[in-house]
Amino acid sequence: MSSRMTIKGFSTFIAFNSCARQALGTQSRTLCTYRSRCLQLKPVPPSKRIADKRHLHATAPCGAAAKNPYEVLGVKPDATAAEIKKTYFALARKYHPDTNPDKGARDKFVEIQDAYDVLKDEKKRAAYDQYGSASQHPNFDPNAFGAGAGGGFGGFHGFGGSFGSRASSNMGGDLFEEIFGAFAGGRGGRSRGPENVRGSDIETTLNVTFLEACKGTKKQVSYTSIVDCEPCKGSGLKDGVKRTTCSSCGGSGTRTFSLDNGFQMASTCNSCHGTGSTVPRGGECKTCAGAGKLRSKQEVMVNVPVGAEEGMTIRVPGVGDSPVSGKGAKGDLYVRLNVSPSSTFQRQGASLYYKAKIPFHRALLGGIVRVPTLDGEVDVRIPGGTQQGEEMVLKGRGVSYLQGSGRGDLFVKFNLQLPRVLTKRQRELLQAYADDVEGVSKKDTKDSKEEPLSADNDVPQKDDTTKRATG
Structure with missing residues (x-):
């Protein structure tokens, strides 16, 4: 016979399952509210229907x-x-x-x-x-519901969370597999095999120079990851030794506890981590002590793309941690870039900014100014009369765009440099220029008996009117 459940009952079941998981704080718990015998519903006479309005059937x-x-x-x-x-x-x-x-x-x-x-x-x-x-319950194990459930094999606790790993989760798929599995034939409490486990991701950082980020490069990255033990090929066993049935869960890979109101809670066995078998005493591989996994230093070549920026993350697939238990795909490596600042340029996206210092006479007369770029120095001709703070744009001399073709621009801002010390000849030439601009002749300058004000004697004097008023 096919099992049936109302829409309201199905919603209640999902809500209860979700709340139970959040309350116990682990991904490996499965709420087994159905057994196959409970799903084989038979017609019940109306006189015996005590709870017609009840849609959620819990295990006895x-x-x-x-x-x-x-x-x-x-x-x-x-x-x-x-x-x-x-x-x-x-x-x-x-x-x-x-x-x-x-x-x-x-x-x-x-x-x-x-x-x-x-x-x-x-x-x-x-x-x-x-x-x-x-x-x-006599066999109650609080670690099965806490952080201990996620530990590694004996002696390797914390594998899943070490080395800056990202925890990988299959919560969404597991939840619906448990729900629909239960409706199809009571398979809701079945644990996932170790072959379906994926290793954790690893995060690390890479330092690059400003030019390396702008122009792209290849760099070696060193990090530590979890790998299969080579001597035992990840089995954790000596040659000729086989795994034995787990004594804690009897080979089921799960442990079940009774909760209030008759519900049952099943969690992954903390001894065998859901595999249903353990390494017999004395049969452990000497290299990995039966864990089947080791921490090992790894190196991988990372391609830093042209136009990379500070904080950018590069994903290298399939070189992260191996699964802590069993076989499965490795996680990924995430490399975060730290770009050192440039003493020459300022950068905003694909645009570069440079401050060029030009002498006083070059600004007045115009001429050639050498400007650095990502591809080397170039000569730039500036017009006569260039003012302080004026900008010039060099098209296509910026950073290459990360997505698409083309490059940004280089913005050159001119700052005038004034000499602090002048020779006698330079002073005479500048004075002649000043006199010419102001229309003042040498004779006018000599005939002037009025002494100019300076910073020391630039003090206003009281006129006669003021003196008489005060007298």
Whole structure:
């Protein structure tokens, strides 16, 4: 028979699955709310349809669900340790089998004792507050729901997050595979095989000069990555040794825990990382200690494109980390460029800016000025009477465009340089030029008896009117 679910029930299932994942903070958890036996629906007589309006069918509890210890003791979740202890002693005296002849007193006393065992221990209480009744399961492993689930093989924890790696995720595909797999035949809790795992990406930096970024270059990049162990070919085993069934999960690759309200939570086994098998003791490869992976220094040639800019990231596919467990595709290498500044040019996109210093006489008379470019120095003719701060544009002398053909422009700004010291002849020539411009003759200059003002004697004097007024 085909399984059926209403649209409302399907939406509820997706929402519950998403919320459960976010609350537990790991990608490897799978909410198994369906089993194949639950999906083989049979017609139910109307008289027995107690919950016709219920659209979400959860798995049946694997045994009696543990009771809420706070409710058993009758205390609030934020109760202090002293309040819990006081309440426990009061209930223990009331329901102790030696003082209470009631038949149910013994069971109630055991219930109270179990609840107090959880709440008096800070670690157990914190685990219950976070995971609910699943924390009271005999095989409960909090690491399966925390950061420990993403660790590497024994002795290689942190492989996935080292060397500036980018975590790769397949959350979207896994979620729909679990949902539709469950509807098709109860495969929602099946873990992905290690052959489908992709290695993490790696990020590193590369320093290049200003000219290398503008004109392009090839540079060697050194970095450290996770690689398969050569002696064992990534298996982690000695020659002739085979992997054994994982004792923690029985070879399933997942571990299941009961949650409140009868739900079950399945997570990737922390011992075998979902493979279902482990390396037997004494059969580990000596080089990698059974991990099958090693940290190794790598070198790769990176092509820096023409017109590269500061902060630009270059992707080199397939040279990142190998998967921490099993076989699969390597991640990518992302190289971020650090471009050193130029002492000659300023850059904005494909445009370059240069400040040229020209002497006073060249600005007046015009002439040739040498200007540096990316391709070497060029001679530029400037007109007579060039003013301070004037600009000249050299078309196509800038940086090549990253996308498309052509180059930007070079903008040359002229700054006048005035001499601080003049020879006697230079002063006479400049004075003659000044006199000619101002229309002043030598005779006029000699006949002038009025002494010019200087910075020292340039002080206004009070006139006679002022003196008489004050007198």
